[in-house]
Amino acid sequence: MVEGAKTSHSGGGFRFKVRGPRDFYGGLALIGLAIIAIWTSGDLPGIHGFAFGPGTAPRLFAGLLAVVGALVALTGLLVDGPPIERYAIRGPAWVLLAIITFAGMIRGFNLGSISIPSLGLVMSTFAAFIISIFGSTEMRWVESLIAAVVMTAFCVGLFVYLLQLPFQLWPWI
Amino acid sequence: MSELLANLALGFSVAANPHNIGFCLLGALVGTLVGVLPGIGTVATVAMLLPITFGLPPVGALIMLAGIYYGAQYGGSTTSILVNIPGEATSVITCLDGHQMARQGRAGAALSIAAIGSFFAGCVSTVLVAALGVPLTSLALLFGPAEYFSLMLLGLIFAVVLAKGSVLKSVAMVLTGLLLSMVGSDLETGAGRMTFDIAELSDGIGFTNVAMGLFGFAEIIRNLEMSQESRDIVKAKISGLMPTRQDLIDSSGAIARGTILGSILGILPGGGAVVASFAAYTFEKRISKNPERFGHGAIQGVAAPESANNAAAQTSFIPLLTLGIPPNAVMALMVGAMTIHGIVPGPQVMTKQPELFWGMIASMWLGNLMLIIINLPLVGVWVSLLRVPYRLLYPSIIVFCCIGIYSINNSPTDVVIAAIFGLFGYWLNKHEFEPAPLVLAFVLGPLMEENLRRAMLIARGDVTVFVTRPISAGLIAVAVGLLVIAALPMMRKRREEVFVE
Numbered sequence: 001m002v003e004g005a006k007t008s009h010s011g012g013g014f015r016f017k018v019r020g021p022r023d024f025y026g027g028l029a030l031i032g033l034a035i036i037a038i039w040t041s042g043d044l045p046g047i048h049g050f051a052f053g054p055g056t057a058p059r060l061f062a063g064l065l066a067v068v069g070a071l072v073a074l075t076g077l078l079v080d081g082p083p084i085e086r087y088a089i090r091g092p093a094w095v096l097l098a099i100i101t102f103a104g105m106i107r108g109f110n111l112g113s114i115s116i117p118s119l120g121l122v123m124s125t126f127a128a129f130i131i132s133i134f135g136s137t138e139m140r141w142v143e144s145l146i147a148a149v150v151m152t153a154f155c156v157g158l159f160v161y162l163l164q165l166p167f168q169l170w171p172w173i
Numbered sequence: 174m175s176e177l178l179a180n181l182a183l184g185f186s187v188a189a190n191p192h193n194i195g196f197c198l199l200g201a202l203v204g205t206l207v208g209v210l211p212g213i214g215t216v217a218t219v220a221m222l223l224p225i226t227f228g229l230p231p232v233g234a235l236i237m238l239a240g241i242y243y244g245a246q247y248g249g250s251t252t253s254i255l256v257n258i259p260g261e262a263t264s265v266i267t268c269l270d271g272h273q274m275a276r277q278g279r280a281g282a283a284l285s286i287a288a289i290g291s292f293f294a295g296c297v298s299t300v301l302v303a304a305l306g307v308p309l310t311s312l313a314l315l316f317g318p319a320e321y322f323s324l325m326l327l328g329l330i331f332a333v334v335l336a337k338g339s340v341l342k343s344v345a346m347v348l349t350g351l352l353l354s355m356v357g358s359d360l361e362t363g364a365g366r367m368t369f370d371i372a373e374l375s376d377g378i379g380f381t382n383v384a385m386g387l388f389g390f391a392e393i394i395r396n397l398e399m400s401q402e403s404r405d406i407v408k409a410k411i412s413g414l415m416p417t418r419q420d421l422i423d424s425s426g427a428i429a430r431g432t433i434l435g436s437i438l439g440i441l442p443g444g445g446a447v448v449a450s451f452a453a454y455t456f457e458k459r460i461s462k463n464p465e466r467f468g469h470g471a472i473q474g475v476a477a478p479e480s481a482n483n484a485a486a487q488t489s490f491i492p493l494l495t496l497g498i499p500p501n502a503v504m505a506l507m508v509g510a511m512t513i514h515g516i517v518p519g520p521q522v523m524t525k526q527p528e529l530f531w532g533m534i535a536s537m538w539l540g541n542l543m544l545i546i547i548n549l550p551l552v553g554v555w556v557s558l559l560r561v562p563y564r565l566l567y568p569s570i571i572v573f574c575c576i577g578i579y580s581i582n583n584s585p586t587d588v589v590i591a592a593i594f595g596l597f598g599y600w601l602n603k604h605e606f607e608p609a610p611l612v613l614a615f616v617l618g619p620l621m622e623e624n625l626r627r628a629m630l631i632a633r634g635d636v637t638v639f640v641t642r643p644i645s646a647g648l649i650a651v652a653v654g655l656l657v658i659a660a661l662p663m664m665r666k667r668r669e670e671v672f673v674e
Contacts, residue, residue, distance in 0.1 A: 023342070026604035030345055037352050040367045044359075050634035052626040054359035058352065058366055065348040085603050091397030092599060096592055097392065101589035102575040105586050116210055120616060132568040135397050137565055146566045155576055163225055168307050 020081025027073025034066035065067045098132035120170045121160065125152045181303055184531030188539050190480040193236050196229065200237035201543045209555045210566060216445070216502045217389040217613075218245035220381050221573060223510060223592050224580045229512035232529050236536040238510055239490075242503055243540050246287045246446065246486055247291060247548060250479055252557050266454045269324020270467060280425030282362060284418045284422050284473050284552060288545045289416070291479035294432040295541030298487040301436055302494075303534050310493035316496070318627035319638050321641050323648035325617045325624070328654040330440025332610040334659040335448045341609045346601075350611035353378060354618025361626070373586040380505055382578060382587050383615055385602075386594025388502075389574050393567050394599045424476035427457050431477035435484030440491050442500040446482040447609070453481035460667045487537055493518055494530060498620065502609070505616035513539075591606060 018024045037058060044055025105127060108118035129148040133139045159165050187193060203225070207218045222241050222527045226234040252269035267287065274283040316324070333343040357377025368374040416424075434456060435449040457477040458467045467474050490507075492500045494647055497519030499505040511518050516526065523530045548555075578588050632638035640646045 022604045023339075026342070027345075029600075029604075030349065033349065033352070037367060044364055044366060045362075050632075051630055054362050054364040057622045057625070058355045061348055061351045061355070065345065065352060067342065068345045068348055070498070072339075072341055074341070075341065084639060087599075087603065088398045092394045092596060095211075095394055095397070096596065098568070098571055099390070099575055099592040099595070102572065103579075103585040103592075106579055106588075107583075107585050109585070121576070125576065128572045128575055129568045132431060132571045136564040136567070138562070143565065144568075147568070150573060151255055151569050155572060159224070159576055159580065162452065163226070163228055165224065166583070167580070 013061055020076040020079050021084050022076070022081050023079070024073050024076025025084065026114050027069045028070070030069030030072065034062045034069060037065070038063035089138070094135035095132055098128045098135075101131055102128035117171060118168055121156060121167045122152060122169055123171065125155050133134060176307075177303060180254070180307075180527070180531050181535060183527060184303075184535030187232065187528050187532030188236065189537035190353055193233055193307070193532065193536060194235045194539065196237040197240045197540050197545050198547070200240025201244040201247075201540050202547060203285075204241035204557070205248035205251070205544070205548060205551075205555070206244075208245035208248025210570070211252050211256060211437060211559070211560055211563070213386055213570060214392070215242065215245045216251065216384050217392070217393075217574075218248075219503055219506045220384045221390065221570075221577050223381060223506060226510060227513065227580075231511075231623045232532050234510060234514055235507070235529065236528040237534050238402045238507060239533060239537055240543070242486060243291075243295070243537075246482060246553070247288070247544050248288045251284065251552070252559065254280060254475070255382045255556060256289065256317075256347075266450045266478040267475055269454070270469070270471050273468065273470035274472065274475065277470050279470070281552075282420050282472070285416050285549060286420060286472055286476050288481040288548055289421075290397040290424065290428045290431065291475045291483040292541050292545045293428050294435060294480040294484035296538060297432050298436050298439070298484045299534060299541075301488060302491055302537070303531075304533070305440075305491055306495060306530070309491060310520040310523050313496050313661040315644065316360070317642070318631065319623040319642050320648065321496075321498075322621055322628055323639055323652070324442065325621045327648045327652040327655075328498065329502060329610070329614055329617065330655050331441055332613045334655050335621075336607040336610050338605055338607055340656075342606055345607055346608070346611040347614040348614075349620045350614025351621070353383070353611075354615045355622065360619065360623055365546055373584065374513060377619075378590060378615075379582070379587055380509055380616060381581055382591040383594050384502060384506065384576055384612060385578055386591040387598040387612060389570070390592060390595025391598025391602065391608075393570060394595060395602060396567065397561065420472055420586075424472045427473035427477040428480045431480035435481030436483070436488045438490030439485030439500075442492055442498055444501050446485045446489070446501075449481040449485035450478035453477040466533050482539070490533075494522060494533075495520055499616055502612045502616070505612070508616075617636070630665065638650075 015079050041055050041058040042064070044058070045053035047053060055096070069092050075101050104116060105119040105124040106121065108116045110116075126148055129151055130144070133144045133148075156169065160169065188197070201221060204218060207213060207221060209217065213221075219238065219241055223238070226237050250267045250271070253265070254275050256272075271283045271287070274280065302401060329347050333347060336343045336346075354377070358364065358375055359366055360380075365375050431449075431453040434453045438449040438452060439446070450538075454474060454477055457473050458464050461467065461473065486503075489500045489504055492498045493504045493507060497517070499508050499518075508518050516522060516529065559595075573592070575588055578642055579585065580592050581587065598608055601611075628638055629636075638645070639649055640645060653662040
């Protein structure tokens with residue numbers, strides 16, 4: 001998804017100057033997406049008589065996407081546009097890590113050699129909160145810990161006691 | 174006419190049930206609470222709060238969701254008037270004049286005019302929904318697969334034309350959305366499509382995950398990039414909530430015009446509240462005798478878009494309830510909620526479950542009334558909520574979203590998918606692609622494919638069926654016309670102007 005960012009300065013390999021990098025690399029990425037879609041739906045049966053097969057519509061729309069993506073990329077070659085904004089690393093990385101941690105802890109998982117038992121709602125929520133806090137440069141420890149405890153208690157109260165949704169609370173129950 | 178009254182009476186008897194009033198009030202309250210938080214839009218709010226309606230009876234759940242929707246919208250305008258960052262897209266416009274008014278010490282007047290405008294628009298559009306429900310449902314009977322397909326195509330074209338930025342890129346987003354919607358099992362044959370043999374993908378990508386990722390997580394990642402110091406909360410105490418007589422006189426025309434414009438734009442598939450508020454503001458500015466006052470605290474600049482977005486929010490239920498087509502992302506979430514409760518949205522809802530249909534319509538009006546009652550006295554509470562620093566707010570939003578997504582299917586994979594869409598949304602933003610057309614296309618994708626396939630089968634593979642059937646031909650003609658107009662260089666300049674304002 002981010003492949004376009006690395007080469008935001010017009011690369012030496014291109015004979016044309018990239019005038020609108022946002023459009024150019026955006027368009028290229030969409031072409032890539034279309035190619036992946038055509039490739040993965042390639043073995044599905046297509047039109048049979050009058051009837052569409054399961055593969056018809058995906059290939060149709062992927063083909064159209066490739067064409068439109070190419071047009072967008074072409075616009076990027078011909079029309080001047082602003083450079084691609086810098087991608088932040090800190091925010092997205094911690095937020096992503098927090099979400100993945102929640103997903104991994106709530107039910108546990110088993111990936112080959114690594115496996116984690118389900119750790120329950122309380123620990124997952126608390127961990128996700130603490131991890132996501134690092135995404136901001138303005139974090140303060142004491143305040144954050146208090147907020148994490150309060151938010152965890154609130155979520156447990158709301159989802160488990162008030163709404164009675166089936167959640168495992170702790171690793172052992 | 175008498176039939177309409179009888180139907181409305183039935184609706185009010187359902188809505189006035191103490192339980193349902195309670196759900197409506199609770200929905201409006203929670204919706205406002207979350208909607209006020211900066212950086213969470215209507216779609217994310219409704220998606221986040223979806224799980225809390227699971228345990229309720231169907232009528233109660235839908236009434237509550239509708240309440241959440243209006244509440245979120247109203248909460249968003251409170252944020253944009255008091256802080257100079259809009260809580261969501263629909264209130265971007267309200268920021269312009271609302272925040273200026275607040276700085277001039279007229280925050281109270283701006284808030285109450287927004288509430289009064291919304292309430293008036295709510296009353297008118299409730300009647301409109303009730304009145305148009307029956308005739309449009311009978312229109313739905315004339316619709317075959319070809320017509321449905323053309324109508325949805327028109328909706329997508331509308332979304333493209335009305336999205337800001339390049340038409341070409343919006344078309345690309347529509348196609349991306351359609352493609353993503355096809356991941357999962359094929360409806361007719363059950364063959365797995367583009368699933369990469371991942372078992373969790375065989376049911377397709379859940380719409381809530383996409384919505385939460387693109388509108389919730391992506392928004393947070395983006396906000397983290399910006400310095401939080403730029404938030405500028407009106408510190409002064411809000412006094413004089415009641416608008417003066419002059420305020421009311423000044424804004425009455427704007428409220429009426431905003432309501433009409435919003436009602437029309439809401440019915441159109443692909444339209445909806447965001448477009449309505451943009452259009453109403455631009456229109457008001459154009460016809461104003463002193464347009465230079467706009468942007469410097471003109472009360473019309475608050476009244477018109479607020480009325481329009483509320484009217485549109487409500488009339489966008491019309492295509493959903495009569496034709497079964499969700500015209501925007503929030504309505505798509507409503508479809509999700511209805512499906513969970515075993516209701517298939519469409520013309521049959523009105524005939525088979527009249528108490529649900531009319532109860533929901535009546536509760537729309539009730540919900541608006543509650544908003545005006547609860548919001549004005551509670552403004553102080555909302556303001557204090559705005560003082561919570563973002564560094565504590567966003568982790569709370571993240572965990573809340575995680576729990577919400579997980580609880581829908583008890584699936585950790587859904588949470589991961591939402592995270593991926595969060596990153597994708599961040600990337601889209603960097604390349605100036607609009608997520609709104611993608612989301613609409615994602616919602617309409619399966620319906621469109623189904624109807625396209627059926628239409629082709631009935632017509633024995635003849636593609637001209639879409640232009641030989643009169644209703645379908647008309648819809649296609651409008652769609653093509655719109656696309657051509659939007660692509661014309663002259664109109665392109667005009668569109669840019671509108672969105673810059």
